[in-house]
Amino acid sequence: MNKKYWILGLIIILTLVVVTPAIAQNNTPPTDDEVNSLAKNMYCPVCENIPLDVCGTAACAQWRQQISDMLGDGFSDQEIYDFFALQYGDRVLAQPPRTGLNWLVYIVPPAAILIFAFVVFSYMKNKQKPTTDPMVAEAVEEQKEDEDDYQSQLENELKKRL
Amino acid sequence: MTVNIGYGALVLTFIVSLYAIGAAIYGERNKKPRWVDSARNAMVLIFPLLTISAGALILLLVNNDFQVEYVASVTSRSMPTYLRVTALWGGQPGSLLFWSWLMAGFASAVTLRKWDRDREFLPWVIVVTLATLVFFLLLVVFYENPFVRMWQTPVGSVLTQIFQPTGSIPYVPGDGRGLNPLLRHPGMIIHPPLLYLGFVAFVIPFAFAIAALITGRTDDRWIRITRRWTLWAWLFLSLGLILGGRWAYDVLGWGGYWAWDPVEISALLPWLAATPFLHSVMIQEKRGMLKHWNMLLIIFTYDLMIFGTFLTRSGVLSSVHSFAQSAIGPLFFAFIGVTLIVSLYLLSRRWDELKAEAQFTSWLSRESLFMINNLLFVGILVVCFWGMIFPLISEIFTGQKVTVGPVFYENATGPLWLALLFLMGVAPLSAWRASTAKSLGRNLWKPAVISFLVPIILLLTGMISMAAILTFWMGAFVFSVTLYEFYKGAMARHKRAGENFFVALWTLMGRNRRRYGGYIIHLGVIFMAVGIIGLEVFQTETQGSLALGESLELGPYTMVYTSLSEFDTDDNRNVARAVVEVYEGDEFLTELYPRKDFFYESQQPMTIPGVRSTMEDDFYVIMADWKPITTKNATFKVYHNPLVNWLWVGSIIFILGTFVAAWPEKEDSPKRAKKSVSASEKV
Structure with a gap:
């Protein structure tokens, strides 16, 4: 009985996976705003520190077109980010992914602030001795x-x- | 001839600076004041000498002497004269010379002060100031020389050298490449000089701090001498940062003023160290505490200033590889290392002598709250520093660069800025040494109650952004506290001396410039915070390709694309200029002219937005180069930026406040010093 439900579920999921892009392709093409909402979180490797949504180079226009095409093909936002990161490296993302060494970027500042706060408060607390x-x-x-x-x-x- | 004069003056300055350093050390070590005087005279001389050098380069730029490589790289015949002058800081060699020139101005100026009471500082101030200058002159003379000329050899190749190689003839290109279009904006013309002024001016307080460490004069004299130098340095740096923001808003075409770009952050870092320094020196002056901390802050301000220059000049931000290839990158790195190690060594030698003369007696005292203020500023500094250098660390250890974008900085620093805003309201009402919750509460409750109306009203009007509600609430709180402080002080004078209220207010501010200048700065910060929240939280944007007569809607506005024209200008630009009409409902408001300029010489485009500005909001239209533009179709990117102009209004108030605080006044003699700080006198 359970097995039957599993098979049925699998068929439904597979159908959705196959059919969804087809449905998406029939939809109206994504608007510029939809493309920009993704592009503003991305950077091309050539135009340093200029977000993709406002970069005026031809290469960046091509990337935006590619995002537009992928949205039109039904890819999710995350899939598009993953695709570009895989193709061009993590530097295309506005924030380092939380993996490996990248964790340091998120951990070090709060840790440093906490340590500094501890030092400051200890100093203020212990500073009881007159000169x-x-x-x-x-x-x-x-x-x-x-x-x-x-x-x-x-x-x-x-x-x-x- | 002009090249020879400029280069000669540059080399002479380098030699004179080296002499002054040697003479100052020799005179001090051998107790020969005449040698120190000679070093002082030499230091006075370096500004006129570098003025000759900088003047020569300006002359070459204005006269389009394209045989000089630097002139050919930053100017062109079509550029107006004023832009040729500003091209002095339009490229690396020129900007390093400009940096040195400004530095020389401060160096010469500091020697002209009265040294009677601080004679022991003089030789070491000369040494530290000129050692910094010599480093920059070294870069200019040997690595990034703006006077290098181009020569054509008999075989046709072009050499770049100062002096004519044998058998070569001068090579003069027909025209130069012109200044980077982005640098042709008025904001960019003033922004670098102010930023440089801010940078170089911090060398003076640093030099006095090091002189105090070397001489062992570890009282607060060095702080009192440099108080106004520091404030002026801070003023220039703040103004430089603000104008940079305005330039970005007007020119870079992303609808914002601050992108958390590493170059921007590198300029912000010294400011983030100098601002807590400005606060914590007050604790040393009033209570004889935090002497180590103040030394550390000024050392870090100085080294972060050099570090910022290093980051922008060495190419390290592009890649660690370009750093390795850069001639000046390793030199900068070494200089920062040496100055930091030597400074910290000197500090460690005097560590015991710098012990506090008093103690913290209350968690709510002014000094405790200032200490928390320092903690928050340093926290923001750590976030910014780490976010900025992390891509380099990642590249070194993993070979892969990452991007640390605005979201990281905004999330990490947002709560710290908010806490600082809160402290700006509480700290001025706390007393030195001891404040109780009761006394503080007594001072705070009225402004707190008034400010509490703000979040209630905002919630009732449907605002849901917690960041905005909290910021507006804190802003209202600080605003009430600050105005109440002005009112209390002026009323006390008004009642005591019978002065007109406004006269009383004016006199009060005149007699307590630092205190009330600081309050005006706080008021400026509140308005700036309103503008920042307006843009960060409430900004909306849209983009669309329009045919003539079609429209785009955003917020309460509708823009209609009415025409586009394309033409060449006399200064070698191709301009594509759209005309759009802006409506609010059915009411016509204005016409805007967003345009795209293409500079033929440098082959670079520039986007100039069309902006309708009011205190309520900006309607900011960019003609985006999304698809090929025809006269019938164009793509527009439109931003609605609520409240953004409060940022600029706040900036003006901020700068005015700094002027008030930094305005020179007669230095107190020791006897008068005590009298002048009497509170009753002040009131």
Whole structure:
């Protein structure tokens, strides 16, 4: 019984796989906006740092045409990204795929920020010792006394006057 | 003749700079002040000398002396005179000379200040400043010489040398290749000089920091001396970045101002180190703390500035291979390494002497919040630095380059920028040394309540973007806090001295330029944030190929394509210019003229958008080269950019605030210094 359902399911899936592109081909061709929504996440290897959707070179126009054709043939967005990455390397994608060494690009910044935050907070927490030279500390404190209280004196002035 | 004068002055500057370094070290080591004075005089001389050199190159550019290789590569006969002058920084050799010239200006200027109270710094400031200059002059004289001429040998080949090879005759091309079209925009004409000014000006605070480390004068004197130098450097750098953004918006034709391009990021990195430095030096001045940290920040600002120049000049961004082939890439790399190692070594030697004179007493004190501000800026710096160099790391280790695009930076830095915005509201109301939650709450509650209306109104009007709601909320909060600060200060003066409220406000700002200049900068940042969110969150776009009379709709607007003309201009351009009418509903608003220029000399196209700008939004039309354009059909890419002009308004306010903070005032004498910082006096 179960086997029958499996076979039936397989037939349905295969039918969909075969028929879907055919149906898609009958649809109206993709609009420029549909092409650009993919192209803006891609870069050609020649035009450095210019997204594909705004690059004016003939090569990039060909790529956009290719995207348009693939959309017309019913390929999904991911399949199109995969196709171009396979053909021209991962650099065509706007973000490195999360594999292998590329993980570093995502992990290092938050790790560095967390470590730095830990160092800063530890420093602030542990900075309880007064200076070894009390004379220096006293002199500095005295010199800066009136600067420190700008805010509170402003408040006092306002209280008195208003 | 002009070439010989320019080149001679350049070589002479190089020799004089080397002499000044030697004389300063000799005089300092052997206690012979006359040698130090001689070094100082030599340093005064380098600006006039390099002015002769830069002037000679400008003359060659203006006179179309195409025998000079650099002139032939960046100018052409059809270019107007002002563009030939700006071609000075239109190519690598010229821009390195220009960089050196500006650097020499700052170097000579710093020697003219009064040194009576800081005499011990002088020799080392000369050494550090001129060592940086010598490095750049080395590149100009030996590797990227803008005075190199072209010579034709008897066998017909063309050689490039300064002096005439035996048997050769001068080779003069009929015309030059012309300046890169992208560099012909007014924004690009001013953007590089300002960016360079920002870069080179940071050499001065760095030189004083290193002088303080060498001499052991580890109090905050070096910070007080360089306070205004730093602010001016920051002003130029900020202005350079903003104008770069404006240029990108007007010229690059993608409807945005910032693409997270590595070249842009390399210019942003020194700014990201300098901005926390500007904040944290206040902690050292007021509390005698964070001395190590300030040294580190100025060292990193300096090295990131050199690093940024290295990245854009060495070709390393294209590929690590082009770095290896580049003559100047390895030299830059070595220079950065040496300066960083030497600076950190000097810092380590003085580590114990730089201990804090006070301690953190409260998590809510001004110094604690400034420290968190530093943490956030450095966090953004790490993200940007890592994202920028990761493609190189990937190429080195895997042989495959990857692209780290805008989405990475936006996602990673967005929350950090938002947290910074929040801190801008809280930190000014906290007190130095100690703030309690109660005292802070007392100051904050009124602005907080007012600002809370903003997210409520936005939610009621149907806004769903959390990024936008939070940013507008924080913006309203900081805006209320900042205005309240102005109001409180002015009212206190008004009541005490009986001054007119506006006079009181003016006097208050005049007496506390740094504080109120900082507040004005904060106001500018809020407006900039509104513009940024407008573009990043609410921008919409569409594209379509239209026949004459057909229309495209986007947002509340409709554009109708009415005509296209194609013609050649006197300055060797072919222009394809469309005329489109813009309507809102049935109401005609304006005509726009998006066009495509093709420059025959450089064989490069340039896209000029047609833009209808209001404070509410921009309607930005590009004639895209999607399909071959005929006079009957054209493809247009259209952007609707809500609120984007608040970015430029905010930028102007930001710059005005920096002017207020950086405006020179008489340096306080030691006696007056204490009096002048009295809060009651200020109020």
